[in-house]
Amino acid sequence: MSEARRAVEAVWRIESARIVGALARYTRDFALAEDVAQEALAEALVGWETGGIPDNPTTWLLAVGRRRAIDAFRRRSAGDERYAVLARDLDETTPGPDTLFDPDAIDDDVLALMFTACHPVLSKEARIALTLRVVGGLTTDEIARAFLVPVATVQARITRAKKTLAAAQVGFSVPEPHERRERLGSVLSVVYLIFTEGSSASSGDAWIRTDLAEEALRLVRVLARLVPEPEVWGLLALLELTAARFPARLDRAGRPVLLEHQDRRRWDRSAILRGRAALARAAAAGRGLGPYGLQASMAECHAVAASVSETDWNRIVLLYEALGQVAxxxxxxxxxxxxxxxxxxxxxxxxLVDEIEERGGLQGHHLVPAVRAEMLARLGRGSEARDEYLRAAELCENAAERAVLLAKAAQP
Known part of the structure; x- marks a missing residue:
C-alpha cells in the first residue's frame, strides 16, 4: 500500500464524521454531505499520489467536498431557486477549521450528525446502522457483525434511511431539549456499538481500535453535558471503566492479554475514578440503573478487585440477571x-452455555465455542476443549483474537 493511500485511509478513519458533519452543516443536506465527502475521498486517492499529501489533509478534503457540493447545487439550481441560493451561500462562506473541530462545543458537528441520523422518522435499526456508517466510519461488514445480521440487510437499511431523511427534509442540527429524549436511546446505542467495535474489534489485525473507542468516549462526554440523564452517565461510566483496562490488554509485542493475566497496576486509575464518579451520578437519580449502568456496575466490580479470584462474581451474576430482564x-x-x-x-x-447453543441465538458466533472451550479446559476435558478452541478460531474474523484461540488449542 502506498504512503498516500495509507494517509487517505488514516485521515478518513479519524476525521470522517467531522468532515461529513461539517459538510452537512454547510449544505443542509445529510445525504449530499456524505456523497460529496466520498467524492472528495476518491479524489484524494488519486490526487495525493501525484501531488503529494497536503499539509492539512482534513481541510483539503473539506475544501474538495465543499466544491463538489457547490457543483451539485448549481446543477439543481436550474429547476429550483432554493438550490441557487444555497450555492451562492456556499460560495460566499469559508470554512473555519479552528471552529469546526472544537471538541467541547455543544453544537459539535458530530453530535448534530448523530442526532440527525437518529431522527424518529427512521426505524431503530436504521438509525443505528446509518449512524455507525456515517459517524463511526464502520464498514457494512463490521456493522453486520455487530448486529448479527446479513451484510445485505445492513446495506438496505442504510439506503432506505438516507432516502427517508431526504424525503422528510430532516434538518441538520442538535435538536431542541424537548426532542432530545426520544432520540437519546438510539444515540446511546450507537455510541455503545462504536465503543464495542473499538474495544474488541470484530475483524482486522488489531484487537483494540483506540480511534473508535476514543471517539465514542468523546461523544458520550459531550452527551453527558448536553443531556445529563442517568443512563448517559451510566454509559459514560461503562466506557471509562472499560477503557481503563486498555493499557494492560496488549503485551509489548501487541498480543492480546486476557483479564486473568493482566497486570492491574497498568490499569488507568484516573479513568477508573472518572468511571466510578459517573456511575455514582447515574445512581444518584434514584430511578434504578438502566442497561448501561448495570454493565458499568459489573465493570466496577472488576476495577476494585485485586485479582480475578477476588472479584465479587456473585454480585456480577445478580447484575447479569437484572440486565437480562431489562435488555x-x-x-x-x-x-x-x-x-x-x-x-x-x-x-x-x-x-448454561449448552442451553444457549441449543436455542441457536448465537449460531455461527465464535464466542460460544470459545467460552465452551474455557469451561471444558477447567473441567480437565482437554481434547474437547481443543476442538472447541479450533472451532472458535475458524469462526473468528479478528486476527489477534484468532491467534490467542489457536495458541490455547496448541497447549498440552
Whole structure:
C-alpha cells in the first residue's frame, strides 16, 4: 500500500464524521454531505499520489467536498431557486477549521450528525446502522457483525434511511431539549456499538481500535453535558471503566492479554475514578440503573478487585440477571454463563452455555465455542476443549483474537 493511500485511509478513519458533519452543516443536506465527502475521498486517492499529501489533509478534503457540493447545487439550481441560493451561500462562506473541530462545543458537528441520523422518522435499526456508517466510519461488514445480521440487510437499511431523511427534509442540527429524549436511546446505542467495535474489534489485525473507542468516549462526554440523564452517565461510566483496562490488554509485542493475566497496576486509575464518579451520578437519580449502568456496575466490580479470584462474581451474576430482564439478548445470557462458571464452577456455567447453543441465538458466533472451550479446559476435558478452541478460531474474523484461540488449542 502506498504512503498516500495509507494517509487517505488514516485521515478518513479519524476525521470522517467531522468532515461529513461539517459538510452537512454547510449544505443542509445529510445525504449530499456524505456523497460529496466520498467524492472528495476518491479524489484524494488519486490526487495525493501525484501531488503529494497536503499539509492539512482534513481541510483539503473539506475544501474538495465543499466544491463538489457547490457543483451539485448549481446543477439543481436550474429547476429550483432554493438550490441557487444555497450555492451562492456556499460560495460566499469559508470554512473555519479552528471552529469546526472544537471538541467541547455543544453544537459539535458530530453530535448534530448523530442526532440527525437518529431522527424518529427512521426505524431503530436504521438509525443505528446509518449512524455507525456515517459517524463511526464502520464498514457494512463490521456493522453486520455487530448486529448479527446479513451484510445485505445492513446495506438496505442504510439506503432506505438516507432516502427517508431526504424525503422528510430532516434538518441538520442538535435538536431542541424537548426532542432530545426520544432520540437519546438510539444515540446511546450507537455510541455503545462504536465503543464495542473499538474495544474488541470484530475483524482486522488489531484487537483494540483506540480511534473508535476514543471517539465514542468523546461523544458520550459531550452527551453527558448536553443531556445529563442517568443512563448517559451510566454509559459514560461503562466506557471509562472499560477503557481503563486498555493499557494492560496488549503485551509489548501487541498480543492480546486476557483479564486473568493482566497486570492491574497498568490499569488507568484516573479513568477508573472518572468511571466510578459517573456511575455514582447515574445512581444518584434514584430511578434504578438502566442497561448501561448495570454493565458499568459489573465493570466496577472488576476495577476494585485485586485479582480475578477476588472479584465479587456473585454480585456480577445478580447484575447479569437484572440486565437480562431489562435488555435480554443471547450475549447477555452467554456472559451470565461465564459469571456463573466463576461463581459456582465450570460445570454450572457449561450447562448454561449448552442451553444457549441449543436455542441457536448465537449460531455461527465464535464466542460460544470459545467460552465452551474455557469451561471444558477447567473441567480437565482437554481434547474437547481443543476442538472447541479450533472451532472458535475458524469462526473468528479478528486476527489477534484468532491467534490467542489457536495458541490455547496448541497447549498440552
Amino acid at each position: 435480554p439478548s443471547p450475549i447477555v445470557n452467554l456472559n451470565r454463563a461465564v459469571a456463573v462458571a466463576m461463581a459456582s464452577g465450570p460445570a454450572a456455567g457449561l450447562r
